[in-house]
Amino acid sequence: MKKKILLIATGGTIASRNSGNGLTPLIRAEEILSYIPDVYEICSPAAVQICNIDSTNMEPKHWKMLTEAVKDHYDEYDGFVIAHGTDTMAYTGAALSYMIQNSSKPIVITGAQKSIDLEITDAKINLLDSFRYAADEQSQGVQIVFGGKVIAGTRARKIRSKSYNAFDSIDFPFLAMIQDGRIMRYIPAIPYEEPVAFYEKMNDNIFLMKLIPGISPKGLWFLFEQYDAIIVESFGVGGIPASISDMFYEMYESHPEKVIIMATQVTHEGSDMTVYEVGNKIKKECRFLESYDMTLEAVIAKTMWLLANKATGKSDIDQLFYRKINYDLIFNVFSD
Known part of the structure; x- marks a missing residue:
């Protein structure tokens, strides 16, 4: 048949x-x-x-x-x-x-x-x-x-x-x-x-912040005030430039409930914030999630899904974000 x-x-x-x-x-x-x-x-x-x-x-x-x-x-x-x-x-x-x-x-x-x-x-x-x-x-x-x-x-x-x-x-x-x-x-x-x-719910109250050379901190306060999650589309393996790092840290301290995710503008090989000081330092201070080898499209969709359906706290969000679904993540985040 x-x-x-x-x-x-x-x-x-x-x-x-x-x-x-x-x-x-x-x-x-x-x-x-x-x-x-x-x-x-x-x-x-x-x-x-x-x-x-x-x-x-x-x-x-x-x-x-x-x-x-x-x-x-x-x-x-x-x-x-x-x-x-x-x-x-x-x-x-x-x-x-x-x-x-x-x-x-x-x-x-x-x-x-x-x-x-x-x-x-x-x-x-x-x-x-x-x-x-x-x-x-x-x-x-x-x-x-x-x-x-x-x-x-x-x-x-x-x-x-x-x-x-x-x-x-x-x-x-x-x-x-x-x-x-x-x-x-x-x-x-x-x-x-x-x-x-x-799952029929998606929370689209997220913002994709694309970094450019010399980016200004103007508007960061608005992003942290208005959005549940901010995805930073950074250069290379990931980092926050000096032009906005002080303001970014200040806003994060004022809004610890916000979900912050580091992604990359580079198509292949993903993020790794531990490589350079511009990434390593602020990851320790702000508890960034990282996209690693996930595509940007998957990061955006997964963030919408987890905020709407499962997340009850920051630790829950961390575990859900790194749960592998339909081949979205190959990197073993919890290998240590």
Whole structure:
């Protein structure tokens, strides 16, 4: 019997047509299926539409809608394919990795760089690959399938704005490749020991502070007053420059309940605040969390998730932040 796979459409380039002012999502879920008749040889598909937006407008409320759609139909279907715009796809992949955990059924996110109604497009092959992966017996959890690559939801990043090979897996192998209709797995799926868990709350009251040379301390007081967590996107392996270090420490002392996370602007190899004095000193004084080898998209989504769902105190937050979920963290934080 063919697997039952549900297409959940959200809009994006894959569903766009030219409106006269540029591309905008206009193609609905059922019409998307009509462009890939070969899908009926792979599985028994169905489709629902939860929104029809450019992924630039994707917000945590839409992640909640996606989570609810999967939860509501979880017992009816063997897998799910989410059609999504590419610009924020990595954020959604990370967010759903935390909002839908331990899923024995695959939740595959895909999209395209060209609309599905064009003669030359990557949309059809990406969709067919996604349905093929979702219908495979060995697939599970939240993944992104794009350009023949299967990427863990927490490890994806859009690295090209126009090319078909738009996505890469950051500091982690592809889970599989799909070529000529065949799935070649590099990392075998390990069955989850716990049942699927759905989390529908996300706390988006966080701020990403990108450091630039000569950054001014003006506004730090506002960030500490207004936000529950501050993610510092630092240079290199991580540190706080002298131009803001005194004010940063003063604000932290006044707001010890705030969650402060050190990330890096560098794509590969992650953070390590112990390397330089600019990082080591303030980490001891301010109890920074570190992203280590996590992607920035995963850090942002995980922070939203843990603040909303589990955290009861600073020690609880520390333990949750470093709990490995869907391959998001390889570094062994508690090795000592």
